[in-house]
Amino acid sequence: MNRxxxxxxxxxxxxxxxxxxxxxxxxxxxxxxxxxxxxxxxGKPEQAITHFQDAVKYDPKLPQAKEYLATALAxxxxxxxxxxENLKTAQQAIxxxxxxxxxxxxxxxxxxxxxxxxxxxxxxxxAKEWQKKVLAVDPKDPEAAYFIGVIDWTQAxxxxxxxxxxxxxxxxxxxxxxxxxxxxxxxIQEQNGALVEEGLKYLNMAxxxxxxxxxxxxxxxxxxxxxxxxxxxxxxxxxxxxxxxTDWNSKAMGTRKExxxxxxxxxxxxxxxxxxNMK
Numbered sequence: 001m002n003r004x005x006x007x008x009x010x011x012x013x014x015x016x017x018x019x020x021x022x023x024x025x026x027x028x029x030x031x032x033x034x035x036x037x038x039x040x041x042x043g044k045p046e047q048a049i050t051h052f053q054d055a056v057k058y059d060p061k062l063p064q065a066k067e068y069l070a071t072a073l074a075x076x077x078x079x080x081x082x083x084x085e086n087l088k089t090a091q092q093a094i095x096x097x098x099x100x101x102x103x104x105x106x107x108x109x110x111x112x113x114x115x116x117x118x119x120x121x122x123x124x125x126x127a128k129e130w131q132k133k134v135l136a137v138d139p140k141d142p143e144a145a146y147f148i149g150v151i152d153w154t155q156a157x158x159x160x161x162x163x164x165x166x167x168x169x170x171x172x173x174x175x176x177x178x179x180x181x182x183x184x185x186x187x188i189q190e191q192n193g194a195l196v197e198e199g200l201k202y203l204n205m206a207x208x209x210x211x212x213x214x215x216x217x218x219x220x221x222x223x224x225x226x227x228x229x230x231x232x233x234x235x236x237x238x239x240x241x242x243x244x245x246t247d248w249n250s251k252a253m254g255t256r257k258e259x260x261x262x263x264x265x266x267x268x269x270x271x272x273x274x275x276x277n278m279k
Contacts (some may be wrong), residue, residue, distance in 0.1 A: 020072065021023065021266065025058045029057075030059075030062070032051045033055040035071070036069075036261075037068070038052030040068075048068075049072045049076065052065060052068045052072055056069060062105075064271055069222070070099075070112065073096060074097075074117055075091050077093060077117060087121065090117050090120065090121055093113070097113045101114075111133050111134045112128055112143065114135065115129075115133075116147070116192070124155055127151055128152075131144040133149065142205075142209040142210035143208040145202040145205040146172050149200075149202040149220075150219055152223070153195075153219055153222050155195050156191075156195040157222075160229055163187055163188055167179060174225065175228030175242060176212065176229055177238060178233070180232040182231065189232075192226060192230055195226075196223060196226050196230060201222070203216050211258055212255055212258070217252035217255060220245075220248040220252075221245045222245070224244045224245035225245045227241045
């Protein structure tokens with residue numbers, strides 16, 4: 001009877017010990033998280049990654065730990081570098097962001113993080129897909145719309161260069177009227193028509209949602225020059241699109257000066273970039 005009577009007491013002690021261990025692990029996780037942030041700000045990404053990994057190990061449910069780990073991994077990725085190690089790090093970052101999204105599917109920073117990583121890996125289809133997921137959560141997000149426009153311009157520009165290189169021509173930025181034969185014109189219209197249309201749509205959306213978005217204005221300039229390429233055969237339309245490009249370029253430069261002036265007056269400090277990263 002005495003042994004039976006002691007069982008509830010022992011069970012209570014075990015529960016208390018487990019709770020104590022859980023509390024200790026949570027405290028350790030917080031400490032590792034803070035150490036990781038400090039290392040990150042000190043420009044020591046490798047140390048930051050190790051601390052964030054330990055934070056996740058001690059407390060897998062700590063909300064910031066996985067997101068910070070994914071962000072640190074992402075900033076350790078070199079865009080455009082196709083080495084096995086770089087691609088492995090990029091995939092680790094993507095997988096970690098997706099772990100965050102498994103619990104918080106509307107986490108915009110994680111959605112943007114995945115999209116940016118795919119862009120850096122030149123996986124443009126996937127990059128656009130993830131930026132559109134951001135817009136599904138927040139239709140007025142200017143950065144997501146901007147990135148879609150940038151991707152469209154990048155693809156259109158690459159398509160154009162592939163057509164111009166065999167004829168020994170460079171992109172003149174004004175519609176390439178002197179070198180685009182009827183055959184080349186048809187090909188560029190087929191390859192770039194939809195890209196240019198979508199790019200202009202999303203870049204205009206970015207400026208509408210952030211009127212001071214000088215980078216988006218710069219890409220409107222570039223994308224209207226891509227539209228001038230598919231105007232081949234319509235000289236009036238080509239000139240009109242080049243004029244629009246020039247106008248957006250002027251707006252971009254003027255807005256950039258205004259933004260820089262405001263930044264100088266504000267005194268700078270720690271800010272977050274378009275992907276929620278500290279800089």
